[in-house]
Amino acid sequence: MWIHIPIFFLVSLYTLLWFITASLRIRAVYQRKITLSDIRFVSKEGFPERIRLLTNSYDNQFQLPLLFICLLLMLHIQGIQGQLWYVFSTVFVTARYWHCYEHLLGQNLKMRTLAFALGSITLFIAWFTLLWQSL
Numbered sequence: 001m002w003i004h005i006p007i008f009f010l011v012s013l014y015t016l017l018w019f020i021t022a023s024l025r026i027r028a029v030y031q032r033k034i035t036l037s038d039i040r041f042v043s044k045e046g047f048p049e050r051i052r053l054l055t056n057s058y059d060n061q062f063q064l065p066l067l068f069i070c071l072l073l074m075l076h077i078q079g080i081q082g083q084l085w086y087v088f089s090t091v092f093v094t095a096r097y098w099h100c101y102e103h104l105l106g107q108n109l110k111m112r113t114l115a116f117a118l119g120s121i122t123l124f125i126a127w128f129t130l131l132w133q134s135l
Contacts, residue, residue, distance in 0.1 A: 002081065003072040006089040010069070013100060014061050021054040057103045061096070068092055068123055074130060088126040095119030 028034045028051055038046040044055060068089075075085060095118040102112035 001076070002086065003076050003089075006093045007069060007072065009093050010061070010065050010096065013097060014058070017054065017058040017061065017100070021051065021058050024051050024054060053104055057100055060099075060103070064119060064123055065096060067127070071123070071126055071130065078134070080130070080133070084129070085126070088122055088129075091122045092119050092126070095122065 025034070025039060025047075028048060029036060029039070033048055034046055034051070044052050047055065072089070075081070095115050099112060099115035099119060102108055102115055106112065
């Protein structure tokens with residue numbers, strides 16, 4: 001089933017971010033850069049900048065991507081397939097990876113905003129297309 005492919009890539013991104021974030025947090029606790037209370041109460045102000053960026057990037061993956069996964073589930077339930085949906089999925093997932101890269105490594109706010117806008121607009125167009133076809 002085709003919808004497994006974009007979900008696989010998104011879950012891979014989540015998993016990678018989780019492992020990196022968890023390992024940096026554990027290391028920071030052992031180096032006494034942050035306390036367990038900082039983690040327990042998600043006190044991001046106490047985190048070093050790198051950990052704060054990773055934490056925010058990980059948190060971002062549960063916003064628009066959740067709407068995307070809901071879209072894929074709706075397509076699956078309704079049995080809708082087609083090249084248009086593959087294109088929407090590819091553009092959205094690629095934009096999420098690009099956004100994550102810019103957020104963590106690129107540090108270019110204009111490019112990060114462009115990546116976010118591309119993913120958002122693609123998702124909104126996909127949702128409106130599905131809703132229009134369902135009328």
